[in-house]
Amino acid sequence: QILPMSIGVFLVAMDGTIIVSSYAAIGSDFNQLQKTSWVATGYILTLTSFQPLYGKLSDIFGRKTCLIAAYTLFALGALFCGMARSMNELIAARAFAGMGGSGISTVGSIIMSDVVPLRKRGTWQGLQSIMFAVGSSAGAPLGGILADTIGWRWSFLIQVPITMLAVLIVSFALHLPAQTLSSTSSTFFGKLKRIDFLGASTLIVAVFALLLAFDRGSTDSWSSDVTIASFVVAAVFGVLFLVVEWYWASEPFAPKRIMTSRALVASYSINFFSTASMMTMIFQLPLYLQAVRQTTPSMVGLWLLPSVLGGVGGSLIGGYTIQRTGKYYWLIVTSYTAMCLGSAVITLATGILAFSAVGIIFGAGISAGLVALLANAGQQDKATATAVSYLFRSLGSLAGVSLGSTIMQYTLRKSLREHLQGSTDIDKLVRRVVESLSYINKLEPKTQAIVRNSYADGVHAAMWLSVVLVAFAVVSSFFLKVKPLEKK
Numbered sequence: 001q002i003l004p005m006s007i008g009v010f011l012v013a014m015d016g017t018i019i020v021s022s023y024a025a026i027g028s029d030f031n032q033l034q035k036t037s038w039v040a041t042g043y044i045l046t047l048t049s050f051q052p053l054y055g056k057l058s059d060i061f062g063r064k065t066c067l068i069a070a071y072t073l074f075a076l077g078a079l080f081c082g083m084a085r086s087m088n089e090l091i092a093a094r095a096f097a098g099m100g101g102s103g104i105s106t107v108g109s110i111i112m113s114d115v116v117p118l119r120k121r122g123t124w125q126g127l128q129s130i131m132f133a134v135g136s137s138a139g140a141p142l143g144g145i146l147a148d149t150i151g152w153r154w155s156f157l158i159q160v161p162i163t164m165l166a167v168l169i170v171s172f173a174l175h176l177p178a179q180t181l182s183s184t185s186s187t188f189f190g191k192l193k194r195i196d197f198l199g200a201s202t203l204i205v206a207v208f209a210l211l212l213a214f215d216r217g218s219t220d221s222w223s224s225d226v227t228i229a230s231f232v233v234a235a236v237f238g239v240l241f242l243v244v245e246w247y248w249a250s251e252p253f254a255p256k257r258i259m260t261s262r263a264l265v266a267s268y269s270i271n272f273f274s275t276a277s278m279m280t281m282i283f284q285l286p287l288y289l290q291a292v293r294q295t296t297p298s299m300v301g302l303w304l305l306p307s308v309l310g311g312v313g314g315s316l317i318g319g320y321t322i323q324r325t326g327k328y329y330w331l332i333v334t335s336y337t338a339m340c341l342g343s344a345v346i347t348l349a350t351g352i353l354a355f356s357a358v359g360i361i362f363g364a365g366i367s368a369g370l371v372a373l374l375a376n377a378g379q380q381d382k383a384t385a386t387a388v389s390y391l392f393r394s395l396g397s398l399a400g401v402s403l404g405s406t407i408m409q410y411t412l413r414k415s416l417r418e419h420l421q422g423s424t425d426i427d428k429l430v431r432r433v434v435e436s437l438s439y440i441n442k443l444e445p446k447t448q449a450i451v452r453n454s455y456a457d458g459v460h461a462a463m464w465l466s467v468v469l470v471a472f473a474v475v476s477s478f479f480l481k482v483k484p485l486e487k488k
Contacts, residue, residue, distance in 0.1 A: 005108040006131040007166040008067070011074070011159065012105055013135030015097075018143035018155045020282065024290050025147040028436040030087040037405040040283065041211050041398060042091040046098030048394035049204040053196070054106040055387025056253040060191045063111050067170055070103025075163035077101075082157035106390045110383045114176065148296060196249040202241040207398070209234035214402035254388050258381055263481035264388075270480075271389055272396040273473035274336060277343060279400030280466040284408060284459045291437055291455040333477045340474050343467045400469065404462040412458035419450045 019039065027033030058066045077097020084090035146154045213230035221227065246256040258264060289295040321331055416430045432439045433451050440451050 005111055007169060008071070008104040008108045009131045010135035011163060011166060012101055013131070014139035014142075014162075015078075015101070015135075015159060016139065018139035018146075018159075020143070020286055022143045022147045022152040022155045023286065024437050025152045026090070027087075028438045029152065030090075031436055032087045033436050035087050035091075037283070037401055038087075038091045038211075038215065039094055040401050041215075043094040043098040043101065044394055044398045044401065045204075045207055045211055046095045047102045048207050048391060048398060049200065050099050050102040051106045051390040051394055052203070052253045052384075052387045053200050054103045055110065055383045056194075056196065056251060057103075058107050058110055059383055060194050060251075063107055063114070063176055064170065064174055066103055067107045067111070067174070068167055070100045070107060071163055071167045071170065072100065073097070074100025074104060075160050075167070078156045078159040078163065082153045082160075084153075102390070102394075106387050109390070110386050111174075111176065113382050113386060144296065144299065194251050196244070196251060196253050199241060199244045199249050199252060199254070202237050202244055206234050206237035206241055207395075209237065211398065211402065214406055217406060253384065254391070255381075255384065258384055258388055262479065263483075264385060266476050266479040266481070268389060268392040269476035270332070270336065270473050271393045272399070273469050273476060274339065275393045275396030276400035276403075277339070277466045277470035277473065279397045280404035280462055280469065281343070283401050284404055284462045284466075287408070288456065288459040291440070292452050292459070294452075327482075329480055329482045332480060333474070336470060336473045336477050340467065340470045343463075343470050400466075404465055407465055408458040408462040410458075411461040412454050415454035415457040416451065419454065420447070 023036045023039065024033065026039065027036040054066060054070070074097055077093055077095075077100055080093035080096055081090055084093050142158075143152075143155045146152065146158070209230045213227055213234060216224060216227040216230060241254075242259070245252040245254045245259070289299070413430055416433070417426065420426050420429060429447075433443075440448055443451065
């Protein structure tokens, strides 16, 4: 029963690292390096918006049906990415793939909760982390090698046959208990009427407006009309989303009891801030390695492996500890406190080795945090709470990538203008080095050194954001509510 979900974990993990090590090559190929963050945030947009919806869809249509649909959407999205002719087409294709990726992770986690006892959930989460590590380990160097040899497009195209194989395995190998299947008393159109389309639409608009606001603020101006208007639209539709979910929808995918429970809100906050912190580091460190240390994409993938393997070890340790003791509170508090200290060490030294230690701590925290969430949600709200938890995790990814890129771009431009004051046509030079890393190699040695040091300043500033974000996760962990875990 676990094999079909393991394939999904492998795919999502490989997709994440195979793309990270190809970002610079993609941006340089399209001469739009400054827009590469949208390759990630475009995916996160639909990933975020559809994750809570999948929780309710899996209750209405059944877990297996939703998982197969998610795999199919993901495969089509990967195909469209490989065929993209421009950066905008690639971003749109990644957004399409996100609709599938959201279901793969969310429905897979819900099914795990259906078939695995709560006290053993952390251990099984650790075993799933092994598949995550295998996917990440294969994806990171593979993406770099493909980018260096036959081209970055194969980083996407290679995922299509693997995903279709997963569809076949899920179709024939996944057999779920009767209580997890959808009701047969309703027709297909009757089930469609139960879907909260209005809530999903308002959430998509709110997230898109927030993304646009961060992008315009970092590349244009925080006081521009477009930036301010985007923030206003995001706030209005965010409030409208809550109104629809709490007071209007007959079957909301984010009901008020789930969104306002103190214990669950603490879990959501931890998910948001810790994921935002980790995503900031994951997105900024490869840029540092390539722009400052002049590391090749394939070597970037190898540099990221210790953190991935550390995450596996941490998840297994956290799961085993919970299974043996039945306790999770102090494990979570200690994990995120240590992660905060580790992030500060990385920021002060830009140490890749320290990144592996943070991976261990993050893995333990995530594993224990999921158990805490399910313990406080109860059987009735298990699927919904899991889906909402993934919503906050995705919002954290969005915040980490967007805010980190915003701070990095702002600091980079500021540092370049300060140190290149005597250069002719400074605006053109700044624009070119932000657009493509390959352009740096065409500059004079003295100018190259200034540009690389400016990139180091930008990444360093973004890394301090990572420290602040995980500090908020530490504060949130103190508000968790402890519930005993039964052995069965």
